[in-house]
Amino acid sequence: MTAFDDVVRRITLAPDAGLVKSLGANHTLESAIADLIDNSIDAGATRVSIRLLTRDDRLVQVEVLDDGHGMDDDVINAAMTIGHQREYNDDDLGHFGMGLKAASFGHSDALTVWSKKEGVGPVGRRIQRADFSRDFTCEVLSTDAAAEHSASRMTILGSERGTSVVWTDVRNTYRGRNPDEARSWLATCNQALRSHLGVTFHRLLTDGRLKVDVLVDELEEALASPGEPILPIDPFGYASSGHPRYPKVLIAKAGETRVELTCHVWPAKADVTGFRIGGMPGEAFQGFFIYRNDRLLQMGGWSNTANPGPARQLARVVLEDSTAIGSFLTMNPEKSGLKFEPIFHDAINHAAASDGTSFIEYLQDAESIYTDARKRRRQRKPVIMPDKGFAPTIRRRIGAELQFIEDDPIQIKWRRMEAGEFFDIDFAAKTLWLNSLYRSLFAPNGGSLNDAPVLKALMFLLTHHVFEGRHLGAKDKDEIALWKSILGAAVVAEENMRNK
Template identity: 65%
Template sequence: MVETIKLEPDAGLVKSLGANHTLESAIADLVDNCLDAGATKIAVRLLTDNDRLVQVEVIDNGNGMDSSSADKAMTLGHRREYAHNDLGHFGIGMKAASFGHADVLTVWSSKYGATPVGRRIQRADFSKDFSCEVLSADAAADADAHRKRVTGAGRGTSVVWSELRSTYRGANTEEARTWMANAEIGLRSHLGVTFHRLIAKDVLDIDILVDELEYADEGIGTPVKPLDPFGYARSGHPAYPKAVVAESGDEQITLHCHIWPPKVDIPGFRINGKPGDRFQGFYIYRNDRLLQVGGWSEVANSSAHRQLARVMLDEETAIGSFLTMNPEKAGLRFEPIFRDALAHAAAKDGTTFDAYLKDAEACYVEGNRRVSQRQPVIAPDKGFAPKLRKSIEAELPLLRSDSLNLQWKLLPESEFIDVDFGNSTLWINSRYRYLFAPERRSLNDAPVLKALLFLLTHKVFEGAHLGPKDKDNILLWREILGSAVEAEEIMRGE
């Protein structure tokens, strides 16, 4: 070594900040900052002008910041002292989340005992020399008063995005409104599932307001409801959930393996309106914040038969050794140590991870077997042999309100059947009786013929009246069966 030099980061890296953030993940990252600041109430405001999104505000009732803290918060890569339960991790969250979607980031904050402060970063300037604008105390006081009206608190922070790049830019108003509606639905779903534990525990209240910028201060936000990806009422398999332990050296993690009940399509299984089969896999939590919503992360393959399988991992010690978190907090990298440990993981009863997947597949297959539900039919009565009647009653549920007779009667030549709907009777032409009952002519003769005619015609007698379709079917049967019985006579040489 000849010498040591310091290589300062190029401000141009700002242009790529937040490239992997969706609108939902970016706002969730801002919510993380609010929680780290001790916030219990967070207002997310999506403000429009002529139905186009023009401003995003995330306002909290947290501890707030003084001038020094605000400067550090706006510094790219500044890493404060993180507590063990903080959701922040990299020191770039707010900047990356903001510049992934907006060209101007403004932060207003107020802390007990300190003068309200304001800071603003223009993305174009920040990408040249990391410059940040200090805003006036009067403007900060106005922002403080606005925040009090929104959250009811005397302290807190407001993060404002303007000059947005994430918005509908076409000329079609209906398209713009649809885009905005979908954006709100997607955001509600994402925040609802990401923070579902905190919302359900009543330690966090998030509301979302979508309104025109001019009238937003008169609006009231709608609370985000928790969306629990494990919120089934009853397990799909009696042996689950089951704890499967994965070990590597002195380290171990517990995977809580769940199997959803089959044929369930409720919020929680279905997320953001998308079918539940897309959300099989791992659910990774850190301090009750959901970091990964499903996906097998290349340790297993997705398949329709595995759609009921969801695995919960909520041990903070897993992150950093078994798993690595990305800056967007949207999914994790599963390290080789995790893959190796998973191959030998087992529950107390010896169930391996592979056995768990097979159980989930079997549960899906069994739950989706087609169960034939036969509809009730009119009860057989006169003309049916006792054995035939019992067979029909054993195989089909019966309508007890009426019964069907199958009897012989002289009809015109070439007609084989006649439907007497009013008397619930199907008449068979006695001219051709000898073809089907040549030896013994009894009330219950020709059981095979009568069974076939019953299966063909019973629905006609089960309605309140003969509809057009019924009448057309009767004409069809008469024509075809009439031709068939004439052919039968010819073939027998009669």
């Protein structure tokens, strides 16, 4: 008897509506909104406006508006159907037919979609999560209401055509009573969203194929205009490579399939946006960056092909061969990472560049750049830590180049002194004072706590060692008097030259 001889008939088993309760469980707010933007891009949109609307600083509604092709009755019904998979083109970002529903129900209890297609009347549909999880019920909304939302898109994006996705009854939000905590939660949420979208769609944002903005405002007072634009964050945006022989392409082979791995080495002690992403250090983003149709699907991680560690933080590998997805790689529904199949692990282990460089040799090259930089750092004498008055980027850069001694940090401040004096040192208070009489020379657009970064960096390099002793010795006092004399004359000359 063969394996098929025992079949007597076929029946169709419809999915249980209860599966709706688990939809989107693994979506963050950032990944969910990115999934909606994928749909907008597939619909031909070039502009997307995201609106985080609040009541008393609590997030209550999320809107994603686009100027894409829009939908008619048949298309919007299909879009609201769970698991419906349209015919995908090779360059589409959609993949599973679950994105809209999973992204929405992961964060809200009501999903409303308004859309307008060229030459067709506007349409609207709403799914209540509670109803949908019982019987897949979808509400058909009035044409008049759909027309109002088309008019709103026209005001915000300059196009009646397009689609508006609206989440109400938002679940994942701050619900405490402390207003400061609420505002802090919202600010963190906004920043995380901007960072995630900036790196996920950085290629499309950079070349102008896509413009995205985010507006955060009270629901009843929200402006009918776009918000602040999302700026691209390029995870490979270094000025020059950290290693003279990279980037380098390694070829991973499995049978007749070949995949290119473009291996990069960031410069040592990098401290720029792109190396750091979303406030997290660059070390968190070592590993594979996987693209599909210029959309970033995986943001770092070695996926068990290598062990992460501080010494490998400069190593990042680009994989953008879409043919690898499905054969070597399996994409999760949230598009927030990929599973590396065993055949791909084997292919990477045997990957090589045209000059014979292997994957493990690439990792060793990246480690050597990091290790050499650390050796140079350890040979320098530790210094006192800079604190208030120094811009955060300056503090981080000093920390990247020099180790700090165990002592109270120094701060740099402005105060009024006599004309002809440029600075003073308060050793006991660990404070370097600058004469505010000359502040406008170095901060012409108005002063702030972290103004005049070049001046302050130079003054730190000049004077830090006098704060590092237990007291001011005779040599320290003589140096300070010398600096005061020369810099006092220099700042007067600077002022006279600028006033001519």
